[in-house]
Amino acid sequence: MKPFFNNKTNISGMALIAAMMLFNVWNVIMNTPMVPEQHWAQKIFYVHVPSAWVGFLSYFIVMVAGILFFMKKDDYWDVVGLAAAEIGTVFMSLVLITGPIWAIPIWGKPWIWEPRLTTTLILFLIYIGYFMMRTFGGHIERVKRYAAAVGIIAFVDVPIIFVSVKFWTPEIQSHPQVEMAQQPSEILIPFLLSLSIFTLLYILMLKYRIHVIRINSRVRADV
């Protein structure tokens, strides 16, 4: 097996995504409007929401990989599920760190036990359990089956997070109720651009992590 970045497609993809990400940050700093009462803190939204999107997308891939693992009995899908779970948890950690940083100046406190935050924290904790089970679950083949099952069940929380603002009464919620499409185009277009670039970055990260896990499996098999 060769290093991931020895492949021309991978290295040029990485260079392109890095350039796009630099442009994205420049665009957010220079071209997006300052929102009254939030100023610079509002610009946190351009990386916080795409991080959440990538985290949820990743957990969706864990669920799909879990289903395919049960259907095809192919270890490749276990590798995809593990890689997606790891990257999803990295981004979900970023969401749970950057959200409270935004909340300190806007809400006056870092955390409120409101529906969207609580259900997001629950999802994160489910995945902490997932990794504990991967590490301490015992026999490798049994762990693969359990991990696929947990990945499928855990995804049930994702739609709950999305509709949590509609499930519970507005009085107990602190998240904005407005739809994204109602934002002005000076905010909406840079936001969608950031979302697309984070998605491309995620695809590259997933591909790379799958590559590394497969090398690890091969080395373990050879020892």
Added chain:
Amino acid sequence: MYNFFDYFMAVYLIVFGTILGWFIMQLRIEKRLLNKNKNLNEGVNLDGT
């Protein structure tokens, strides 16, 4: 009064620092595993003897 710019900077440093750190970590893991694989294929013991 909060300095909104400090919060913005903190978030961007954490997000992009984490992503960069993740890539550095993967590069190091990959390099170590490929060396291990190479040694195994060449019949060299893992302690280098």
